[in-house]
Amino acid sequence: EAGVAQSPRYKIIEKRQSVAFWCNPISGHATLYWYQQILGQGPKLLIQFQNNGVVDDSQLPKDRFSAERLKGVDSTLKIQPAKLEDSAVYLCASSQMGEPKKLFFGSGTQLSVL
Amino acid sequence: GESVGLHLPTLSVQEGDNSIINCAYSNSASDYFIWYKQESGKGPQFIIDIRSNMDKRQGQRVTVLLNKTVKHLSLQIAATQPGDSAVYFCAENRGGGADGLTFGKGTHLIIQP
Numbered sequence: 001e002a003g004v005a006q007s008p009r010y011k012i013i014e015k016r017q018s019v020a021f022w023c024n025p026i027s028g029h030a031t032l033y034w035y036q037q038i039l040g041q042g043p044k045l046l047i048q049f050q051n052n053g054v055v056d057d058s059q060l061p062k063d064r065f066s067a068e069r070l071k072g073v074d075s076t077l078k079i080q081p082a083k084l085e086d087s088a089v090y091l092c093a094s095s096q097m098g099e100p101k102k103l104f105f106g107s108g109t110q111l112s113v114l
Numbered sequence: 115g116e117s118v119g120l121h122l123p124t125l126s127v128q129e130g131d132n133s134i135i136n137c138a139y140s141n142s143a144s145d146y147f148i149w150y151k152q153e154s155g156k157g158p159q160f161i162i163d164i165r166s167n168m169d170k171r172q173g174q175r176v177t178v179l180l181n182k183t184v185k186h187l188s189l190q191i192a193a194t195q196p197g198d199s200a201v202y203f204c205a206e207n208r209g210g211g212a213d214g215l216t217f218g219k220g221t222h223l224i225i226q227p
Contacts, residue, residue: 004157033214040219041219041220042203042205042217042218042220043158044217045214045215045216048214056214091157093157101207101215102148102160102163103148103158103160103215104160105150105158107155107156107157108157
């Protein structure tokens, strides 16, 4: 079974630029999550989707971050404009309907904002 | 702040010994806990989980213990191998409908030959 796919693997941008990350969850997984992991810390939930609807975006900085999952499968996370403190690994995870709490993670996109 | 945390940022053990990684949580309403392993450059990998109605759960070479009285969670790894070297995170689900997990800061397990 293929895992969670993410791209790009690495991204370097300058502050105030915009960037987008893509995620393809495990086939059949209805729930998709985006996490931010700052170096030396545990992942922090940004947003959770159930199919194409948002379940929890309470920790998403909505002034600069946006995410969508239009067809209930792939998802994109965008940052516009980026700040230095956005430098982190952005992890996508997915889970099945029957086991909503067992998350399977992709390898992440490492973002460096200069 | 984060409610899930680990007592030690780094744990060094001899190859072949048993490892015990500890975690404290503060939310009494949390009903589900997971241990993840994260190797350098990779996403977290599921190791083992436990629901709040259990005290202990065993997997292959790993055991998770849950003490709800003192809000403490531990991960025991038997006969530690070089491949066990990684950062280990405990995570909790706080219930209430949203399924997103809350992670602690992690413990870096170092295996000495």
